[in-house]
Amino acid sequence: MIRLELLGAHTRVHATLCYACPQGPAGCCASPPGVEWSDLGRIVSLGGAAWILEQLAAGNLKRGGRALNILRREADAAAPRRCVFHEGQGCTIPADRRTATCNFYVCDDAFDRAAESPPPDGGDVASGREAVNRLMDLHGRWDVEIAARVEARWPEGPPWDATLLAWLGDEYARLVRRDRRALRPLTP
Ligand code: SF4
Ligand code: SF4
Incomplete structure (x- = not known):
């Protein structure tokens, strides 16, 4: 079964198969996605x-990829190599x-699995x-746009501090406002 949790830009999609992922006990979390500029915003x-600043200081988030990597x-007895935030039954954050x-x-x-045995509704x-x-x-477009603005604003590379993060938050909010019509189908 697939279940949608409509939250606009923060919409979540849940799938029953994830609870018994055929890829292994860590599922997708074996290869965590990059933390992109739009994710930071x-x-x-x-x-x-x-x-974010705490996780950078702790080394759980590192510079790399488009912005940061997790x-x-x-690997240990519980699961293969996986995201630092994955423990036991799943994500801890x-x-x-x-x-x-x-x-x-x-x-x-x-x-595909959900389509094979759809619920009555x-x-x-x-x-x-x-x-x-x-x-x-x-999110892909927002990331590309924010990345270009980061490059223009800090050509030598951005300072990884509260000023940068506050700016990223404002940029993200601006783009979400701009694209609110595209988000309408995901808005509760
Ligand atoms: S790979 Fe596993 S955890 Fe990831 S979406 Fe598919 S079923 Fe879910
Ligand atoms: S453990 Fe959490 S943060 Fe890490 S990849 Fe999985 S869902 Fe994402």
């Missing part, structure tokens, strides 16, 4: 600036501190796919 806009925990991808990504296998397979595509497109 999103987390800041949800009150997480201090949390550290991976080494709240949804508002995760990347947007962590919250909306669902693989084709999970959609037809479920949310089609709207789930549409939501994933829409969110991927929007």
Whole structure:
């Protein structure tokens, strides 16, 4: 089954298959997504600036990729190599501190499995796919736009401090406002 949690730009897509992921005990969290500029703006806009700075200081977030990468925990008896925030049964951080991808990504296998045995009401397979595509497109575009503005504003590289994060939060909020019509189908 696919279930949509409509939260505008923060919409979450849930799939039953994820609870018994065929990829292994860590599922997608074996390879955490990059924390992109748009993700940083999103987390800041949800009150997480201090949390980002704490995770940078702790080494759980590192410079790399498009903006930051999440550290991976080494394999142990519980699971293979995986995201540092994954423990036991799943993610240990709240949804508002995760990347947007962590919250909306669902693989084709999970959609296909849900389509094979839809619930009586037809479920949310089609709207789930549409939501994933829409969110991927929007967050991708926001990330590219913010990255270009970071480059123009700090050609020598941005300072990884509260000023940068506050600016990213404002940029993200501006882009969400600008694209509110595209977000309407995801707005409760
Ligand atoms: S989205 Fe797919 S690969 Fe990821 S945890 Fe769910 S079933 Fe596994
Ligand atoms: S932040 Fe959470 S949901 Fe995202 S990859 Fe890490 S453990 Fe998985």
